[in-house]
Amino acid sequence: MTSAIVLGGSRGIGKAISESLKDIEIDVFATSKKDIDTSDLDSVRKFLKKHTQTDILILNTGGPPPKQFLDITEDDWKLYHNQLFLGFCTILQNIKINDDGYIFLISSNVIKEPNEKLIISSAYRAAFSEVFKILSKNYAEKNINCINIAPGPINTDRTKELIENVKEFEKSLPMKRLGEPEEIGNFIKGIIENNVKYLSGVTINFDGANSNYVF
Amino acid sequence: MTSAIVLGGSRGIGKAISESLKDIEIDVFATSKKDIDTSDLDSVRKFLKKHTQTDILILNTGGPPPKQFLDITEDDWKLYHNQLFLGFCTILQNIKINDDGYIFLISSNVIKEPNEKLIISSAYRAAFSEVFKILSKNYAEKNINCINIAPGPINTDRTKELIENVKEFEKSLPMKRLGEPEEIGNFIKGIIENNVKYLSGVTINFDGANSNYVF
Amino acid sequence: MTSAIVLGGSRGIGKAISESLKDIEIDVFATSKKDIDTSDLDSVRKFLKKHTQTDILILNTGGPPPKQFLDITEDDWKLYHNQLFLGFCTILQNIKINDDGYIFLISSNVIKEPNEKLIISSAYRAAFSEVFKILSKNYAEKNINCINIAPGPINTDRTKELIENVKEFEKSLPMKRLGEPEEIGNFIKGIIENNVKYLSGVTINFDGANSNYVF
Amino acid sequence: MTSAIVLGGSRGIGKAISESLKDIEIDVFATSKKDIDTSDLDSVRKFLKKHTQTDILILNTGGPPPKQFLDITEDDWKLYHNQLFLGFCTILQNIKINDDGYIFLISSNVIKEPNEKLIISSAYRAAFSEVFKILSKNYAEKNINCINIAPGPINTDRTKELIENVKEFEKSLPMKRLGEPEEIGNFIKGIIENNVKYLSGVTINFDGANSNYVF
Numbered sequence: 001m002t003s004a005i006v007l008g009g010s011r012g013i014g015k016a017i018s019e020s021l022k023d024i025e026i027d028v029f030a031t032s033k034k035d036i037d038t039s040d041l042d043s044v045r046k047f048l049k050k051h052t053q054t055d056i057l058i059l060n061t062g063g064p065p066p067k068q069f070l071d072i073t074e075d076d077w078k079l080y081h082n083q084l085f086l087g088f089c090t091i092l093q094n095i096k097i098n099d100d101g102y103i104f105l106i107s108s109n110v111i112k113e114p115n116e117k118l119i120i121s122s123a124y125r126a127a128f129s130e131v132f133k134i135l136s137k138n139y140a141e142k143n144i145n146c147i148n149i150a151p152g153p154i155n156t157d158r159t160k161e162l163i164e165n166v167k168e169f170e171k172s173l174p175m176k177r178l179g180e181p182e183e184i185g186n187f188i189k190g191i192i193e194n195n196v197k198y199l200s201g202v203t204i205n206f207d208g209a210n211s212n213y214v215f
Numbered sequence: 216m217t218s219a220i221v222l223g224g225s226r227g228i229g230k231a232i233s234e235s236l237k238d239i240e241i242d243v244f245a246t247s248k249k250d251i252d253t254s255d256l257d258s259v260r261k262f263l264k265k266h267t268q269t270d271i272l273i274l275n276t277g278g279p280p281p282k283q284f285l286d287i288t289e290d291d292w293k294l295y296h297n298q299l300f301l302g303f304c305t306i307l308q309n310i311k312i313n314d315d316g317y318i319f320l321i322s323s324n325v326i327k328e329p330n331e332k333l334i335i336s337s338a339y340r341a342a343f344s345e346v347f348k349i350l351s352k353n354y355a356e357k358n359i360n361c362i363n364i365a366p367g368p369i370n371t372d373r374t375k376e377l378i379e380n381v382k383e384f385e386k387s388l389p390m391k392r393l394g395e396p397e398e399i400g401n402f403i404k405g406i407i408e409n410n411v412k413y414l415s416g417v418t419i420n421f422d423g424a425n426s427n428y429v430f
Numbered sequence: 431m432t433s434a435i436v437l438g439g440s441r442g443i444g445k446a447i448s449e450s451l452k453d454i455e456i457d458v459f460a461t462s463k464k465d466i467d468t469s470d471l472d473s474v475r476k477f478l479k480k481h482t483q484t485d486i487l488i489l490n491t492g493g494p495p496p497k498q499f500l501d502i503t504e505d506d507w508k509l510y511h512n513q514l515f516l517g518f519c520t521i522l523q524n525i526k527i528n529d530d531g532y533i534f535l536i537s538s539n540v541i542k543e544p545n546e547k548l549i550i551s552s553a554y555r556a557a558f559s560e561v562f563k564i565l566s567k568n569y570a571e572k573n574i575n576c577i578n579i580a581p582g583p584i585n586t587d588r589t590k591e592l593i594e595n596v597k598e599f600e601k602s603l604p605m606k607r608l609g610e611p612e613e614i615g616n617f618i619k620g621i622i623e624n625n626v627k628y629l630s631g632v633t634i635n636f637d638g639a640n641s642n643y644v645f
Numbered sequence: 646m647t648s649a650i651v652l653g654g655s656r657g658i659g660k661a662i663s664e665s666l667k668d669i670e671i672d673v674f675a676t677s678k679k680d681i682d683t684s685d686l687d688s689v690r691k692f693l694k695k696h697t698q699t700d701i702l703i704l705n706t707g708g709p710p711p712k713q714f715l716d717i718t719e720d721d722w723k724l725y726h727n728q729l730f731l732g733f734c735t736i737l738q739n740i741k742i743n744d745d746g747y748i749f750l751i752s753s754n755v756i757k758e759p760n761e762k763l764i765i766s767s768a769y770r771a772a773f774s775e776v777f778k779i780l781s782k783n784y785a786e787k788n789i790n791c792i793n794i795a796p797g798p799i800n801t802d803r804t805k806e807l808i809e810n811v812k813e814f815e816k817s818l819p820m821k822r823l824g825e826p827e828e829i830g831n832f833i834k835g836i837i838e839n840n841v842k843y844l845s846g847v848t849i850n851f852d853g854a855n856s857n858y859v860f
Contacts, residue, residue: 041719069734069737069738069776069779069780069783070738072734072738074686074731074735077731077734078731081726081731085768085772086719086722089714089717089722090719092714093714093715093717110775111430111644111775112430112643112644113642113643113644114642114644114775114776114778114779115779116779116782116783119775119776119779122644122775122776122779123730123772123773123775123776124772126644126771126772126774126775127730127768127769127771127772128768129429129430129771130429130755130756130759130764130767130768130771131714131759131764131767131768133429133759134714134759134760134761134764134767135714136389136424137389137424137761138714138761139424140389140390140391140423140424141389141390141391143390146424152413154413174351174352174355174356174415174416175355175356175358175412175413175415176355176356179413180413183411183412183413183414184413186409186410186411187405187406187409187411187414189405189409190402190404190405190406190408190409190411191402191405193405194401194402194404194405195401196398196401196402196405197390197398197423198367198369198390198394198395198398198399198421198422198423199398199402199419199421200389200390200423200424201389201420201422201423201424201425201426202419202420202421202422202424203429203430204414204417204419205416205417206413206414206417207413207416207417208355208412208413208414208415208416209351209352209354209355209361209415209416209417210416211416212543212544212642212643213542213543213642213643214344214345214348214418214541214542214543214544214552214556215326215327215344215418215430256504284519284522284523284561284564284565284568285523287519287523289471289516289520292516292519293516296511300553300557301504301507301508304499304502304507305504307499308499308500308502325560326560326859327858327859328857328858328859329560329561329563329564329857329859330564331564331567331568334560334561334564337560337561337564337859338515338557338558338560338561339557341556341557341559341560341859342515342553342554342556342557343553344556345540345541345544345549345552345553345556346499346544346549346552346553348544349499349544349545349546349549349552350499352546353499353546427758427759427857427858428757428758428857428858429756429757429758429759429767429771541860542860559859559860560859563859566819566854567819567854569854570819570820570821570853570854571819571820571821573820576854582843584843604781604782604785604786604845604846605785605786605788605842605843605845606785606786609843610843613841613842613843613844614843616839616840616841617835617836617839617841617844619835619839620832620834620835620836620838620839620841621832621835623835624831624832624834624835625831626828626831626832626835627820627828627853628797628799628820628824628825628828628829628851628852628853629828629832629849629851630819630820630853630854631819631850631852631853631854631855631856632849632850632851632852633859633860634844634847634849635846635847636843636844636847637843637846637847638785638842638843638845638846639781639782639784639785639791639845639846640846641846644774644775644778644848645756645757645774645848645860
């Protein structure tokens with residue numbers, strides 16, 4: 001039976017992915033902060049002692065609260081450096097992804113079009129996207145896919161915190177609505193259930209035609 | 216019943232997409248050059264008189280033979296301007312995509328990492344990718360998705376023509392093999408059968424981790 | 431003495447470049463539409479009979495009037511295909527750039543962030559940028575630089591035509607003003623007078639921090 | 646008199662920039678590791694107590710030695726997180742750039758085409774490029790330019806350490822040679838002496854046509 005670990009699997013996009021994978025009979029471990037907190041490297045290492053391999057790994061974590069550049073403290077940088085970058089690196093350095101497996105990174109469209117309010121997230125998610133791109137070439141030899149999904153505005157608690165007037169904001173979007181977490185879950189499900197293996201080393205905007213950069 | 220028009224549907228990637236769509240009970244019209252030849256605008260207009268609407272449209276066409284820049288004639292430019300750009304524009308100006316539909320463009324990864332041998336293809340496929348990106352915002356209002364798939368080395372007759380020693384070439388690829396047309400077909404199938412609608416205005420490298428650009 | 435041909439050199443950005451080059455004792459031929467009209471291939475070929483070589487070439491031309499996608503005719507596409515793409519290709523196929531020379535392309539930031547109003551320009555300027563990138567590798571062998579400058583909102587007659595209320599628009603820009611054509615001219619002057627030769631195959635946004643894409 | 650602080654100004658690219666700026670009568674403080682070590686935040690903060698403002702700032706630092714992903718330790722990540730990212734952030738949070746000034750970031754072309762051997766550098770230089778892009782919009786209000794120069798293979802001690810056979814490597818480059826640090830210095834000089842102010846928020850490949858990505 002195929003196994004999956006979904007980080008941040010107890011809510012939002014992570015939860016939706018977990019449910020989509022369960023739909024196709026995958027044995028999903030949807031982690032919550034109690035299981036692994038990527039902002040705390042001790043927690044990460046502890047998790048990796050018990051969880052040494054998986055077929056599918058979903059690298060997913062929430063982002064920091066919005067903060068002006070001048071107000072970001074050294075502790076803020078270091079905390080989110082762990083949460084958005086170093087925790088993920090530590091996981092990939094230590095976990096075995098089984099041959100023919102998949103790794104999905106849930107990043108954010110701010111990696112391409114960075115956002116002042118989300119400056120920490122823009123920086124560290126971009127940093128990890130570089131690492132992930134490089135590693136995709138190594139994982140390819142074992143037929144393991146690395147797929148970076150960069151969501152735009154998705155209907156999660158976080159978006160509701162970040163956006164003051166969601167109804168008004170939605171009118172400004174090309175699709176006149178936020179994306180649903182389930183759409184990301186189902187997209188991933190479609191890739192896995194159809195055994196799409198040549199899709200790797202790729203960053204996929206998932207933003208309802210909202211971004212402006214041509215590629 | 217859902218209908219699809221697959222341009223260049225009689226061989227290669229187009230054929231594979233047609234078969235994947237038939238798998239999910241879509242009524243597919245897989246065109247051959249007899250039905251529509253995008254390099255000939257009269258043929259395009261004739262086709263559009265009979266085929267005025269569809270739910271799903273796959274914009275797909277072969278590329279020109281490799282040619283050195285200095286050897287490309289005005290006629291070459293104009294022929295492939297029609298085939299790779301103007302034919303597709305004419306179609307989108309005239310065909311009705313039904314609400315909640317999908318348009319997939321099969322371009323090439325040369326749009327991001329252009330290739331001397333494929334200079335004509337690099338140019339005009341990039342040009343159409345710009346148009347497609349712009350239109351994705353308009354189509355979004357009718358819940359129609361525009362998804363640009365940019366394949367890398369795929370196991371088609373064309374690749375065999377372009378690459379001298381395919382076996383040797385495959386060893387240089389991260390996955391040690393060409394991609395299969397069926398993988399693209401199945402990827403598209405996965406999107407449609409799972410009703411993934413927030414994925415639009417996006418260019419998706421489909422190249423087995425072969426490209427080097429980070430995004 | 432160093433020679434330069436500046437296409438579209440009688441006004442706007444082209445004129446400013448011409449003047450900047452004259453400042454550093456370059457023998458500039460600033461062409462007007464009477465000398466060469468890149469939308470007319472016969473005019474291009476006639477020009478190339480008389481002008482067979484240069485040290486510096488500035489590929490520069492105005493863009494089409496804004497037009498909705500559905501209103502663009504086959505003749506429109508073909509006219510601007512010539513003006514923005516095929517004329518430039520024909521020139522590069524036929525003119526000799528002397529060793530250690532420079533070719534500057536004045537494109538537009540719409541090649542990265544395409545614009546509905548400027549759909550024709552977005553498409554064909556991107557197409558030529560692909561060709562230019564490819565050729566940069568060949569020209570490099572003769573120490574000839576290919577530099578693609580992609581201007582944002584510049585204070586030209588054209589911008590005043592495109593933007594309804596320029597004063598209001600300027601307030602929305604990061605620098606609270608349009609760029610001046612002279613800034614582009616002086617930028618190019620600085621590269622040439624300082625003999626900067628390793629800068630090639632590059633696209634340089636020139637937009638006063640206005641674009642949003644990270645690179 | 647115009648003042649400049651050039652980080653890492655005692656050797657390589659930093660030294661060349663310092664000398665180019667001195668050429669145009671700028672009062673340059675070319676720092677060495679004794680003055681400020683961006684990998685040590687205490688050193689950074691000490692520096693910032695004495696140096697509270699400047700007209701021109703050059704953010705420049707060496708990169709880490711090549712290391713395989715699996716061999717990178719937590720200490721390595723943290724050291725270079727400081728050196729390539731957090732040190733620069735701390736500087737920009739605390740130093741005053743005088744109105745009409747310039748900030749140049751010397752990053753690397755690995756931010757666009759990441760490199761397995763330079764995985765740490767690819768990650769953190771990309772992260773800081775995101776921050777720099779965001780800040781360019783704020784600095785624009787004070788007519789301060791943020792210009793990210795992304796060098797390719799430059800003739801420095803570092804390149805000689807990274808590349809085994811430099812002579813052989815040079816043959817593989819489009820220009821058949823490494824770039825010279827002076828070319829970067831002179832490029833920057835040309836921008837400043839010509840008062841080019843509308844060039845901001847831009848990443849400029851400086852790699853002799855070596856990169857393959859179209860933009």
